[in-house]
Amino acid sequence: xxxxxxxxxxxxxxxxxxxxxxxxxxxxxxxxxxxxxxxxxxxxxxxxxxxxxxxxxxxxxxxxxxxxxxxxxxxxxxxxxxxxxxxxxxxxxxxxxxxxxxxxxxxxxxxxxxxxxxxxxxxxxxxxxxxxxxxxxxxxxxxxxxxxxxxxxxxxxxxxxxxxxxxxxxxxxxxxxxx
Ligand code: 5GP
Numbered sequence: 001x002x003x004x005x006x007x008x009x010x011x012x013x014x015x016x017x018x019x020x021x022x023x024x025x026x027x028x029x030x031x032x033x034x035x036x037x038x039x040x041x042x043x044x045x046x047x048x049x050x051x052x053x054x055x056x057x058x059x060x061x062x063x064x065x066x067x068x069x070x071x072x073x074x075x076x077x078x079x080x081x082x083x084x085x086x087x088x089x090x091x092x093x094x095x096x097x098x099x100x101x102x103x104x105x106x107x108x109x110x111x112x113x114x115x116x117x118x119x120x121x122x123x124x125x126x127x128x129x130x131x132x133x134x135x136x137x138x139x140x141x142x143x144x145x146x147x148x149x150x151x152x153x154x155x156x157x158x159x160x161x162x163x164x165x166x167x168x169x170x171x172x173x174x175x176x177x178x179x
Pocket of ligand 1: 043068099101102103106107152
C-alpha cells in the first residue's frame with residue numbers, strides 16, 4: 001500500500017471540534033455523576049484520550065483489548081477478547097468508547113458482555129465513526145461523531161497492518177489502492 005495515496009477525510013480540526021461537541025452532549029447527560037469510561041484498544045485510544053479531556057464529571061478509565069481484524073482490511077466476522085478484565089460495574093454509569101462501528105459485531109459483543117455480567121446504572125456506547133451502511137448486527141451507537149461510507153479508513157487510531165495510528169487526521173484509501 002502506498003501511504004501517499006491516502007486522501008484526507010477528516011482534518012485534525014474537524015475531529016477535535018466534533019469531539020468537543022460530543023463531550024458537551026455527554027457532560028449534560030451525565031450531569032456530574034461518576035462514569036466508568038471503557039476504551040476499546042487499540043483503535044479507540046486517540047479518541048478516548050481526547051474525549052475524556054473535555055469531561056467534567058468524576059471519571060474512571062478502563063482499557064480492554066478486542067480484535068476482529070487479522071491485520072488486513074476487513075473484519076474476520078469473529079470478535080476475539082484479547083483482554084477484557086473489568087472492575088465491578090454494578091450500579092455504575094458505563095460508557096464504552098470505540099473508534100468505529102462497522103459490522104457492529106464488536107459493539108454487540110461488548111454490550112452483551114456488559115449486560116450479562118453487570119447490572120449497570122446506565123450503559124452507553126460512543127464511537128467517533130459510524131459505518132452504518134455495513135452494519136450486520138442490530139446495534140446503534142448512542143453517540144457518534146461522523147457517519148462514513150464503506151471505505152477503509154486510516155489514521156487517528158485506525159491502523160493499516162499496525163501502522164499509521166499516530167496520524168492526527170483520518171484518511172481513506174480507494175479499495176484499488178489497498179493491494
Ligand atoms: P466491527 O466489529 O463493527 O465490524 O468492527 C469494529 C472494528 O473494526 C473497529 O474497532 C476497527 O478496529 C475495525 N475497523 C472497522 N472499519 C475500519 C476501517 O475502515 N479502518 C480500520 N483501520 N479499522 C476498521
